Amino acid sequence: xxxxxxxxFRVFQDKARQAQAWALAWLWMLVVGVGLANAANLxxxxxxxxxxxxxxxxxxxxxxxxxxxxxxxxxxxxxxSKIEFDxxxxxxxxxxxxxxxxxxxxxxxxSNSLPINSVEAKQxxxxxxxxxxxxxxxxxxxxxxxxxxxxxxxxxxxxxFVDKDALIGRMLKRNLAKGQLLLAQDIENSLQVLKLxxxxxxxxxxxxxxxxxxxxGKEAIPAGVWLGAELPPGARVNRDMQxxxxxxxxxxxESRQVVFANTNMVAGQALKAGSLxxxxxxxxxxxxxxxxxxxxxxxxxxxxxxxxGEALRTTDLRPALLVKRGEMVVLSIGxxxxxxxxxxLEAMQDGxxxxxxxxxxxxxxxxxxxxxxxxxxxxGS
Numbered sequence: 001x002x003x004x005x006x007x008x009f010r011v012f013q014d015k016a017r018q019a020q021a022w023a024l025a026w027l028w029m030l031v032v033g034v035g036l037a038n039a040a041n042l043x044x045x046x047x048x049x050x051x052x053x054x055x056x057x058x059x060x061x062x063x064x065x066x067x068x069x070x071x072x073x074x075x076x077x078x079x080x081s082k083i084e085f086d087x088x089x090x091x092x093x094x095x096x097x098x099x100x101x102x103x104x105x106x107x108x109x110x111s112n113s114l115p116i117n118s119v120e121a122k123q124x125x126x127x128x129x130x131x132x133x134x135x136x137x138x139x140x141x142x143x144x145x146x147x148x149x150x151x152x153x154x155x156x157x158x159x160x161f162v163d164k165d166a167l168i169g170r171m172l173k174r175n176l177a178k179g180q181l182l183l184a185q186d187i188e189n190s191l192q193v194l195k196l197x198x199x200x201x202x203x204x205x206x207x208x209x210x211x212x213x214x215x216x217g218k219e220a221i222p223a224g225v226w227l228g229a230e231l232p233p234g235a236r237v238n239r240d241m242q243x244x245x246x247x248x249x250x251x252x253x254e255s256r257q258v259v260f261a262n263t264n265m266v267a268g269q270a271l272k273a274g275s276l277x278x279x280x281x282x283x284x285x286x287x288x289x290x291x292x293x294x295x296x297x298x299x300x301x302x303x304x305x306x307x308x309g310e311a312l313r314t315t316d317l318r319p320a321l322l323v324k325r326g327e328m329v330v331l332s333i334g335x336x337x338x339x340x341x342x343x344x345l346e347a348m349q350d351g352x353x354x355x356x357x358x359x360x361x362x363x364x365x366x367x368x369x370x371x372x373x374x375x376x377x378x379x380g381s
Contacts, residue, residue: 090179169227
C-alpha cells in the first residue's frame with residue numbers, strides 16, 4: 001500500500017490531483033477485490049454442484065466427499081448453461097466439469113476414495129457384478145456384445161444390468177465414459193431391429209439400401225430377432241423374404257460370397273463380362289473391403305496386377321479411363337425415348353465414368369462439354 005501511495009504522490013503534486021489519485025487507487029482496489037471475490041464464489045459454486053452430482057452417482061453422503069484445491073493458475077469461468085459432470089476414468093478419482101456456453105472444461109481431483117472414505121468403510125454395501133461400458137459410448141449408439149463388459153457396482157445401484165444379453169440391440173440415451181456403469185435410465189425401453197424395405201430372394205445380398213432400423217417395444221420383439229449394431233460384411237439371406245419382415249438371426253446365410261477374378265488382369269485393364277465370379281469365402285476371412293456383388297462393376301478397371309482366383313477388394317478398383325484425349329467420341333443430346341441426336345467430336349481430355357470432358361467440333365472449332373457414360377460415349381451436360 002505504501003508503494004502505491006508513493007507512486008500516485010509522485011505523479012500528482014498538488015492536492016487536487018492527489019485527491020484524484022486516491023480516488024483512482026481505491027477504485028482499482030475495489031475492482032480487484034470484487035474480481036477475486038467473484039472468482040472464489042464461482043469455484044465454491046462449482047465444488048458444491050460437483051459434490052451434489054458425485055453424491056447422487058455414488059450414493060455417498062455429501063459430507064464425505066472431498067475435492068483437492070484447484071491449481072492457482074486455473075480460473076473458474078462463469079457458465080451460462082448447465083454444467084455437466086462425469087467420471088472420465090474408471091477409478092472415479094477425477095470429476096470432469098463441462099460447460100457449453102462458453103465452451104470449457106475442468107478436471108477436479110477427488111481427494112478421498114469413492115464411493116465412501118476409509119472412516120466409513122465398515123458401513124459399505126457389498127459390491128456386485130454389473131455391466132459397464134467397455135469403451136467410450138455415445139448417445140444414440142446401438143449396443144453390441146463388444147460395447148459392454150462385466151464390472152463392479154460398488155454401490156449396488158438400482159437399475160444396473162447383470163446380464164449382457166439384456167443390453168444387446170438397445171439404444172443408449174446419453175454418452176458414457178469407459179468403465180461407467182450402465183443403468184436402466186440410460187437405455188431406451190425399445191429395441192432397434194431391422195425391417196426389410198423390399199423383397200429379397202434367397203442368397204441375395206443384404207445391403208444398407210434394402211432395410212431400415214425401427215424401434216419395437218420389447219414385448220413385441222419376435223424370438224430370435226437379429227439385434228446387432230451392423231450386419232456382418234457380405235451378409236445374405238438364406239430364404240426368400242418379403243418387404244416389412246423383421247430380420248431374424250436364422251435368416252442370415254452361414255456362408256459369405258465375394259467377388260473373385262476368373263482371369264489374370266494387369267493394372268489399368270477394364271473389367272469385362274466373364275472376368276469375375278462370385279465364390280464362397282470362409283467367414284473369418286471376409287472383411288468389409290471385399291466386393292460382394294457383380295452388379296455395378298461395369299466401367300471400372302483394376303489398379304494392380306490381379307491373378308485368376310484372387311478375391312478383389314475395393315482398393316483394387318477405380319473408374320476406368322473410357323475416353324482418351326485426341327480420340328473421336330460420340331456425344332448424345334436429348335432423350336432416347338423422345339428426340340436424340342448424336343455427333344462425333346474430338347476429346348480434348350481424358351475422362352472416366354461420370355466425369356465431365358471438353359470436346360471439340362473439328363469442323364466449326366466449337367468447344368462442348370459432355371459427361372462420360374461408357375467407352376467412347378458421352379451425354380450432353
